[in-house]
Amino acid sequence: MSDAPDIVEAELVDAHLPAIRPTNRPLLPAEYDADLRARLAALDTASDEHAQDQRPDNTTRSYAADWKTWTAFCTTLQIPTTAATRGTLRAFVDYLWNREKRAYSTIDRKLAGVTVTLRQQYSVVVDPEATKAARELLKDYRKKAEEAEEPARGRGKAPAMRxxxxxxxxxxxxxxxxxxxxxxxxxxxxxxxxxxxxxxxxxxxxxxxxxxxxxxxxxxxxxxxxxxxxxxxxxxxxxxxxxxxxxxxxxxxxxxxxxxxxxxxxxxxxxxxxxxxxxxxxxxxxxxxxxxxxxxxxxxxxxxxxxxxxxxxxxxxxxxxxxxxxxxxxxxxxxxxxxxxxxxxxxxxxxxxxx
CATH class of the missing domain: 1.10.443.10 (Intergrase catalytic core)
Structure with a gap:
């Protein structure tokens, strides 16, 4: 009778050990165990809280206002607030420009505020091509407004205190x-x-x-x-x-x-x-x-x-x-x-x- 260990028995004994892999290759995300995933998630949460603490109060308030505007828009379209696609972001730009009559810089900032909030609070990463398409539409609107010699939107530059x-x-x-x-x-x-x-x-x-x-x-x-x-x-x-x-x-x-x-x-x-x-x-x-x-x-x-x-x-x-x-x-x-x-x-x- 062979002295070699039974293959099935060896697999059961070593089941708790990580799979053998080449020593020159790091772990891939699919190979993370539950403990490592939990520690990485905790680090993500801690880093988000730290970043939030460092952000100026006015930026935090602006993001909150941007999200409120986005929520109202999504309610109008009867879509979830997490549905930030190429079509919805373009529609958002159209909504702000033609219906709300917002300034170019305000709309551009609101796009940023929505994408940041989605990523940080809902773990939704918006496709960069979607935001790019929305901003291209916004530029087209501004160009047409300039060609039509429409008055500039927004408060304009602050007067210099001489x-x-x-x-x-x-x-x-x-x-x-x-x-x-x-x-x-x-x-x-x-x-x-x-x-x-x-x-x-x-x-x-x-x-x-x-x-x-x-x-x-x-x-x-x-x-x-x-x-x-x-x-x-x-x-x-x-x-x-x-x-x-x-x-x-x-x-x-x-x-x-x-x-x-x-x-x-x-x-x-x-x-x-x-x-x-x-x-x-x-x-x-x-x-x-x-x-x-x-x-x-x-x-x-x-x-x-x-x-x-x-x-x-x-x-x-x-x-x-x-x-x-x-x-x-x-x-x-x-x-x-x-x-x-x-x-x-x-x-x-x-x-x-x-x-």
């Missing part, structure tokens, strides 16, 4: 705690070319003292984080460093993790909660209205104002981009540098040519 307006607005800020905060927000926001979400996202630890002024770490940003060196101003009334220090002292901000700019109760007591991006923009708008300026400034006006004034002062483009956070050669930065006086030598390329 230095003369900034000085007037700051001068009209009250001397109470509200005025101290608003003055600091306007001057520091202008100095770092802040978006409203960047102002709202600043923490105390992001604003560091330096012998020459302040080092402001802008961490909550649509683009790459940046550190802006803010020098002392030559005019104490419009110095962003002095304005910040006055607010920090008045508000008694001590916790490095707390928001730099806070809510204020109507009684004048500074609250621990930070401002929302919407509220930060509203404060800038209200400050302009209080100063009697006819132009309706928005949360982006201080950002555009810095870019515009720096260009007019002849500052190097790289130096401007270092403050705004734009990459070299950015076309978006060109959009922030506004022409403010068509008869000014700096804004009219024909003046001084010798014609």
């Amino acid at each position: 230095l003369d307006s900034l000085r007037l607005i700051v001068d009209k800020c009250d001397s109470d705690i509200f005025g101290v905060r608003d003055r600091a927000m306007l001057l520091l926001g202008f100095s770092i070319a802040a978006r409203r979400a960047e102002l709202a996202g600043l923490r105390l630890r992001n604003i560091r003292d330096d012998d020459n002024g302040l080092l402001v770490d802008v961490r909550v940003s649509k683009t790459e984080p940046r550190t802006v060196p803010v020098p002392y101003g030559t005019n104490p009334a419009t110095c962003p460093v002095r304005a910040w220090k006055a607010w920090a002292e008045a508000a008694q901000i001590a916790d490095p993790g707390r928001h730099a700019f806070r809510r204020i109760h109507h009684t004048g007591s500074v609250q621990p909660q930070g401002l929302t991006p919407q509220r930060a923009g509203d404060i800038i708008t209200a400050a302009g209205l209080r100063a009697g300026i006819e132009v309706l400034f928005t949360g982006h006006s201080v950002r555009s104002g810095l870019a515009t004034e720096a260009r007019r002062a002849g500052k190097d483009r790289k130096a401007i981009a270092a403050i705004t956070g734009h990459k070299e050669g950015s076309k978006v930065l060109d959009g922030y540098m506004q022409i403010v006086d068509q008869w000014d030598e700096q804004d009219n390329a024909l003046i001084g040519l010798g014609l």
